[in-house]
Amino acid sequence: MTTSQVGAVDTTRYTADETMTIAAARALANGTRCFVGIGLPSTAANLARTTHAPDLVLIYESGTLGSKPSRLPASIGDGILAETADAVISVPEVFNYWLQPGRIDVGFLGAAQLDRFGNINTTVIGDYHHPTVRLPGAGGAPEIAASCGEVFVVVRQSRKSFVEQVDFITSFGHGRGGGERERLGMWGTGPTRIITDLGIMQPDDGGELVLTAVHPGVTVEQVRAATGWELKVAADLAVTEPPSDAELAALRALQAAS
Template sequence: MSADEIMTVTAARRLRDGAVCFVGIGLPSAAANLARATHAPNCVLVYESGTIGTRPDVLPLSIGDGELAETADALVSVPEVFNYWLQAGRIDVGFLGAAQIDRYGNINTTVVGDYAAPKVRLPGAGGAPEIAASAREVVVVLRQSPRAFVEKLSFVTSVGHHRGGDSRASLGYPGAGPSVIITDLGVLRPDPVTREFVLVAAHPGVTAERARAATGWDLRVADDLTETDPPTDAELAALRALRERTRQAHG
């Protein structure tokens, strides 16, 4: 099994059956659709293009992929999906990716470098800032490296726990913010007081030293660091079948 497969399965396990999930494209979409194909067949997947309860047989290329609309229970306008579903508190969990993330779970998907003359211009915010603000909880899925896990973001696109402590509460956001970051190396959770993300579990074969080396800040490691449960044969088979169908559909 690959590191990406362990990451995707670990993230999928976070989604309980029956939960309403606002899904981002990429790694979050793979995890959410794997959950629906395995232990959570009744979860309701929502994409920001307005597809409610969608059941794609392959992973969508974008939020505008026809597969999402063709398999949805309902199609609504973009203002409705945000105003009625997200900002009204009807989303249990938001699954997000990131280009950069800091120790408090703040996310950058806008630019790398100076905003006026960036080294890299990224895809942008999309609905991520609203998801980060209003979903009851947020799960972040991304590969861990010093380029992604940075001491200081080039730009704050979506707020996590702001400056740590109770600083998020001062912004008035209704959602609780990111509850977990799942990477290809392990699982990080926020300290209950400082809200700084701490490595609490490492994937099989990954050491704390390796996770520290892949992090741009001085990563804290839990005293009782555990090892994540490896994917089962059934989970791996479902994920690989999903990816193979996607490969055949999209070439």
């Protein structure tokens, strides 16, 4: 779909959050081994599993492998994850055997702040020693960002969340670019797709995020206005397919059951 077709799309039957979640779900291929973060990533991953990717393997930090929850889990400790899992293992085994050796294809993360090179902050806003906001922290996200084959990030976009440079690097993206991940010896390729309520960004060869697609009804100007740096735009900018009735019904059913 090209940008000239945006006007023909009825965007009143779904919300920006639904568009974002469905776009994030579509990014997950069937059979992928996915390390899932709670919140928006978990919603998107479970939507993918209940629609186009029934063989998606969901792995949660609590040690559940192949979870198939019928509703959205409230946390990584939600009992439904263990009850529906193919196996439950210890947390050290998840990290030492599955994650660190590179056995997980995709890490699916959220962010409080994200910068132009895909570095993620979930630690503090402001100075580390005297923060204006103290965030939930790292959890397993730094390991996920370092060791998964690739990382997808789903996050609502604003100038508060998309900043020139994060206040604290909790989870390493592409550093300052120019192959810094490789020089540090990280296994995975890092963030390859950032899905927001406005569009999709992907890194260029130097690791800097580039706007590659906008959602129906969204303009480049809107995306730039919600970005805290001079955002590059792909020459072949695409427009994402609008959510289908089936995708919307599946997402709403998951949310209603939770």
